[in-house]
Amino acid sequence: MLLIYNKNTNPYFNLAMEEYLLKNFNEDMFILWRSESSILVGKNQNTLSEINLDYVKKNSIPVVRRQSGGGAIFQDLGNINFTFISCNNNSFSDFRRFTQPIIDLLKNLDINAEFSGRNDLLIDGKKFSGNAQYNYKDKVMHHGTLLFSSDINDVSDALNVKPIKFEGKSVKSVKSRVTNISSHLKSPLDVLEFKDLIMDYLSKLNSNNKFYTLNNSDIACINKLVEDKYSTWDWNFGNSPKYTLINTLKYPGGNIEFNINVEKGIINDIKFFGDFFGKLDVSFIENLLIGVKHEEKSLKTVLKNIPINDYLLGANCDILISGIMGSK
Structure with a gap:
């Protein structure tokens, strides 16, 4: 040996x-x-x-x-x-x-x-x-x-x-x-x-x-x-089995519940629920995130130039990403 x-x-x-x-x-x-x-x-x-x-x-x-x-x-x-x-x-x-x-x-x-x-x-x-x-x-x-x-x-x-x-x-x-x-x-x-x-x-x-x-x-x-x-x-990370992440985040503008389906590390469905306000329809962001890697770097690349506050009043890119990644 x-x-x-x-x-x-x-x-x-x-x-x-x-x-x-x-x-x-x-x-x-x-x-x-x-x-x-x-x-x-x-x-x-x-x-x-x-x-x-x-x-x-x-x-x-x-x-x-x-x-x-x-x-x-x-x-x-x-x-x-x-x-x-x-x-x-x-x-x-x-x-x-x-x-x-x-x-x-x-x-x-x-x-x-x-x-x-x-x-x-x-x-x-x-x-x-x-x-x-x-x-x-x-x-x-x-x-x-x-x-x-x-x-x-x-x-x-x-x-x-x-x-x-x-x-x-x-x-x-x-x-x-x-x-x-x-x-x-x-x-x-x-x-x-x-x-x-x-x-x-x-x-x-x-x-x-x-x-x-x-x-x-x-x-x-x-x-x-x-x-x-x-x-x-x-x-x-990408080699993880298919999974669903359910997370609730409390932030200054209210509460957001995240429901995310991930397969091979890629977001294939995502929905935001909660008592938050927004002047624009949050479905725009949901659709934008489909096909994106479930990781901070990729999320930030997609969201960094989006006026998050227009869709979720009081939120910003960092708040949204923390919720999507499962943080409180």
């Missing part, structure tokens, strides 16, 4: 790296990596219904869609990610097999970790690891998180959203009580020391395990994948 100790902390690069290694190597692999503050959403999720958009904007947090299913996660540099890629493997959903080395390592540190439910690892009933898998041809990619010293408040705030606004068939995240591994250690370690400990442990499990370092060609291919896919709106 090839062992890769990845030091890159760019979340777009790291997700692209997983796909590149999965599709271009024919050896079993184990990869350790960390990402700067970011949100990873599952393959089958509606991105907007999983994130606190205002918090994400305020803190400039990247949002990236991964290849695997499951729920949305927030990660920072206090979280360690591990990835197994197993070739000639038809045992999709065998989560215990890939998480057992982590459990065994923690038991060596006198931490009583256990596998729970479908894909979680717990310490004293609190979650410190969520896991997901993706199948590609005859390979299985298993990846998991390890909360070591993450900011638990950020985890909560970044994913704090009212899903009642959204209706659709996307997979919803399940919130759990969480804990950091560092809180349970008998002797203190920092996150990089713990990362080293994991890699050292895996390297000794099998004498055939050997280290591999990404070369310039690997990195160039990964960066191309970042540019073409993982950093794009189309992948991270």
Whole structure:
């Protein structure tokens, strides 16, 4: 098995790296990596219904869609990610097999970790690891998180959203009580020391395990994948399942209820209701927005030169866009 100790902390690069290694190597692999503050959403999720958009904007947090299913996660540099890629493997959903080395390592540190439910690892009933898998041809990619010293408040705030606004068939995240591994250690370690400990442990499990370092060609291919896919709106937001957003916004001119149908990230129907006044018919704006991406940049491009106050008295472009995007 090839062992890769990845030091890159760019979340777009790291997700692209997983796909590149999965599709271009024919050896079993184990990869350790960390990402700067970011949100990873599952393959089958509606991105907007999983994130606190205002918090994400305020803190400039990247949002990236991964290849695997499951729920949305927030990660920072206090979280360690591990990835197994197993070739000639038809045992999709065998989560215990890939998480057992982590459990065994923690038991060596006198931490009583256990596998729970479908894909979680717990310490004293609190979650410190969520896991997901993706199948590609005859390979299985298993990846998991390890909360070591993450900011638990950020985890909560970044994913704090009212899903009642959204209706659709996307997979919803399940919130759990969480804990950091560092809180349970008998002797203190920092996150990089713990990362080293994991890699050292895996390297000794099998004498055939050997280290591999990404070369310039690997990195160039990964960066191309970042540019073409993982950093794009189309992948991270536009790839969301069809959904309906229902939102109510109170503003100085009254109340507006937004009913929006979105498919492949594009608005295909939108209606405004409420007790607002306007000297011009608001249907003009509704028709203008059909076919526009459900994102702030595209909305602003369309609405920036429209006299919004003539259609919704007391409103402006920013107020209208915040309501369309689901903000209060």
